[in-house]
Amino acid sequence: MENKALITDPGKRHDFLLLFDVTDGNPNGDPDAGNLPRVDPETMEGIVTDVCLKRKVRNFVDISNGDESNYKIYVQDKGIALNTLHKRAYDDLDIEPTGTKQDRDDVRKTRAWMCQNFYDIRMFGAVMTTEVNCGQVRGPMQLTFGRSIDPVVPQDVSITRVAITKEEDVQVVTSEEGTSGGKVTEMGRKSLVPYGLYLSKGFYSPHLGNDTGATSDDLELFWDALQRMWEVDRSASRGFMAFRGLYIFSHENPLGNAPAHKLFDRLSVNHTNDEQVPRKFADYNVIFEEEDLPDGVTLTAIS
Secondary structure (H helix, E strand, O other): OOOHHHHOOOOOEEEEEEEEEEEEEOOOEEHHHOOEEOEOOOOOEEEEOHHHHHHHHHHHHHHHHOOOHHHEOOOOOOOOOHHHHHHHHHHHOOOOOOHHHOOHHHHHHHHHHHHHHEHHHHHHEEEEEOOOEEEEEEOOEEEOOEEEEEEOOOEEEEEEEOOOOOHHHHOOEEEOOEEEOOOOOEEEEEEEEEEEEEEEEEEEOHHHHHHHOOOHHHHHHHHHHHHHHHHHOOOOOOOEEEEEEEEEEEEOOOOOOOOHHHHHOOEEEEEOOOOOOOOOHHHEEEEEOOOOOOOOEEEEEEO
């Protein structure tokens, strides 16, 4: 990995841009719209939430490092109650949980235990002020919604299946009119966008990283996850999703050597043919202005 020592330094501020795309799939369904792909209703630009992206990171970390004690995942999709995970901290530290009236020192100790053992708490933070109180953590790594470069046109495609749901629907019916067979097929729907190239922004704060105990290994794993998590997150509904680029700005000054928005403005994504609707990554030119970066800022581009 280029500039590995630099981009995995938890004592530096890192701002980054992530490019990814989807072909004939639904990158993030909206439950309030019949699970159609999320869009901005005013611009029709596609949206992928930060929660969706973090879920992919969590799943990758769980698959690749989940057997290690300090790389457990707190926000799981396996039906494990959060209070059960909080109780592990209290049991390991031999502290009796007393709910909302928990001693502040006990909360501080259990909070530190949770940060040490759960990767996504160290990186993304968590609110753990439930019946078994482990405090709150503000994570050093934050992501914005992914937004498509161009408007997308969500489609709801009709499909048929030969597997019938109800037993009575497959039975032959005999009546005065004669014999009729049961159902042969059932109708279904599949939501997708034909193509969309999405851009998400992210930020790492060394001050908050020091508070949660984030390490260089944590950062290395995060950059690796952004590149490889798409390969272990395949499903029929998502179509073909792929990593297309990662641009990391590392600052010498922990408070930053330049505003993030000015660094992000250096990236431009243009059509290769303005008369053609983009349907693949090759239909775009990704141009980055690398010259005259502000003093103290180093760019690491991964594609």
